[in-house]
Amino acid sequence: MQTPASGAGGPRPPDGIDPIFDYPHTTGQCITGGYVYRGAQIPALQGVYVFGDYLGPEPGNVGRIFTFNYDGTSVSNFQDITRQLFPTKIGNYSLQNPASFGEDANHELYITDLGNGSVYKIVPATTSARINTIVTEPARN
Structure with missing residues (x-):
């Protein structure tokens, strides 16, 4: 999303608030x-x-998952974590089009994927080789 400019989509409202972060369409x-x-x-x-x-x-490309830190003033540590969450296509754990995010009562996060009809829960990696990574698994009742 690019920061809105006067004239693009009409004039900016006087009480409008700019996004805290934006990136170009190349991202x-x-x-x-x-x-x-x-x-x-x-x-x-x-x-x-x-x-x-x-x-x-690019048109036709699959979506991606990102993170950043925000201290109330500035954004830092913008990262693309898609490959950490979806490292392989084994078990059909492949991201297509992340349409929404959700949070459960314990504040754990979920990703809904409109492209493949899945709901994924973000969970910690379970192997020592991936100690500092996170992965997704299909959500279960």
């Missing part, structure tokens, strides 16, 4: 709002904003 095309992680399963994500982009930078 993505359609931001999917997310959540600040407040769960307990992944301490490294505490206080980090997790969000997505429904489409990649």
Whole structure:
């Protein structure tokens, strides 16, 4: 999303608030709002904003998942974590189009994927080889 400018879509409202972060269409095309992680399963994500982009930078590309830190004034540590969450296509854990995010009663995060009809829960990696990564798994009742 590019910061709005006067004339693009009409004049800016006098009480309008600019986004806290934007990126060019070479990064993505359609931001999917997310959540600040407040769960307990992944301490490294505490206080980090997790969000997505429904489409990649080129038409037909799959979406991506991003994170950044926000201290109330500025954004830092913008990262594309798609490959950490969806490292392989084994078990059909492949991201297509993240349409929404959700949060359960324990503040753990979920990703809904309109492209493949799945709901994924973001969980900590379980192997020592991936100690500082996070992965997704299909949500279960």
